[in-house]
Amino acid sequence: MVGGGFAGLWAVRALKSAPVRITLVDRGNHHLFQPLLYQVATAGLSAPDIAAPLRQILRRQKNVVVRMATVSTIDADAKTLELDCDGGNETLAFDYLLLATGATHAYFGNERWAAHAPGLKTLDDALDLRRKLLLAFERAESETDPDARDAWLSFGIIGGGPTGVELAGTLAEIARHTLQGEFRNIDPSRARVRLIEAGPRVLASFPEDLSEKARKQLERLGVEVSTGTPVKDITADGYRLGETFVPAKTIVWAAGVSASPLGECLGVPLDKAGRVPVEPDLTVPGHPDIFVAGDLATLKQANGKPVPGVAPAAKQMGKHVAKAIRARLKGVGIAPFRYRDFGNLATIGRMAAVVDLGAWKFSGIVAWWFWLLAHLFFLIGFRNRSVVLLNWSVAYWTHQRAARIILGGDDTRC
Known part of the structure; x- marks a missing residue:
């Protein structure tokens, strides 16, 4: 299992009692709950709140070996992987x-x-972005030129999907509530947060009426929503x-994704986003013992x-692969x-969300509570749930955010 x-992870756990030996390979040592990554970026949660070590999660599953390594090449015909480890290269054979x-x-x-508009996919991305967002207010506080100060207080979020919407709304709350009274030379509430979507509406995967409600909720928070015009540079x-240039020192990219380049190693045609077109059983065409799941498929x-490309789909795919392997063994x-x-x-x-359950659609405070409970339920580990619930409770009653420490980088110095 690679990834x-x-x-x-859901594939590995579904094979817990199967008569197989599993090697789980990942470049990092943790499983990340990506839907809450923006909360780390906006100082609402700390990194350990939404991540857990893979070895800890799988410590009781005796048929699993966890390897922290990078897969450099795949030989689909020979059924081997080349691992790039700290100690050198290693060849790993597989049956599936x-x-x-x-x-x-x-x-x-x-x-x-990319150098000017970082994205948000990993914990490193989130921590870098958090530093960038918080430093913007610090730079504005010490800036004497009004135009330069306005540029530091201008935030552009590019991409009107869930990540962009969640980032924009949270950043507006930070500026208008969390930071109030903490600065002497600037008024954080004057920060300009603009959400930019090239398409006709935000949250395009939602029904049109919920998309419009989301836009209105964003605007009530103070977010400027721009649709129908793409960013040119x-x-x-x-x-x-x-044709308008907008001075802004902080820009975040949430507009598009490309599949992991590992799919190129399979030697099969990929789609324009680099994803692997798979058979209905999630196998690679011509290679019935190789499965691809999640955002790579x-x-x-x-x-x-x-x-x-959402978390529930990835989980279901992982479980299906485990079921397919069990069936092959039988x-x-x-x-x-x-x-x-x-x-x-x-x-x-705060108290604003949209939920589309097919027959049931709702927004506002009820949707917000539903979103909160759903994300707490799917977090791995009791500790994670407890800490996240505590931090969210404090933030709800005080508007404060628990992880506003600026770490790393020489740019923190004067």
Whole structure:
């Protein structure tokens, strides 16, 4: 199993009692609850609140060996992996292989933008972004030039999907509530938070009425929502929206993803996002012993739409792979993978969210409570749930955020 995210981990755990030997390979040593990554970036939670060591999670599963390493090459015909470890290279043979290495940022051919508009996919990304966001207010406090100060207090969030919406809403709350009364030379509430979506509406995967409610909730929080006009350029000084250049020192990229480059090692055609088109049983065409799941895979559902790149889909794929391996060991077949859509959730800010459960759609405070309970339920480990609930309770009553310490980087010095 390559990848300790939702697909990989759920596959491993579903094989707990199976007569197999599992090697789980991941570049990091932890499983990350990505849906709450933006909370680390905006100082609401600390890194350990949404992550847990893979060895700790799997300590009682005796048929698993965890390896912290990078897969450099895959020989699909010889059924071997080349691992790049601290101690050198190592060849690992397999009978069955699951690739579930997720996705990374996609700048649509404008890779130079990455230096000025970081994305949010890993804990390192979140910690870097948190430092960048908090430092913006510190730089504005010490700036004497009004135009330069305004640029430090201008935040551009590019991409109107759930990550962009959640970041924009939370950042607006920080500026208007959390930081009030803490600065002497600036008024944090004057910070300009703009959410930019090239398409006609935010949260395009939600029904149109919920999308409109999300927009109105964002605007009530003080977020400027721009739709229908794409960003044409990004520099260290700001971004160009249409023909207008907007000075902004802090820009966040939440507009697109590209599959992990590991899929290229399989030697099969990939889609334009680098994902591996898989068979209905999630195997690679021509390689029935190699499975691909999660954001690295692309598969059309019965309705013609692709399985979405969301955590529930990755978990279901992981479980299906485990079921398929068990069936292979018994010499029987299983039905093709079928994604069960349990709905869409997105939080916008304090007491504001939207929920689409198909027949049931709601927004506002009820949706916010539903979102909160759902995310607490899916967090791994009692400690994580307890700490997150405590931090959210404190934030709710005080507007304070528990992790506002600026760490790392020489840019913290005067």
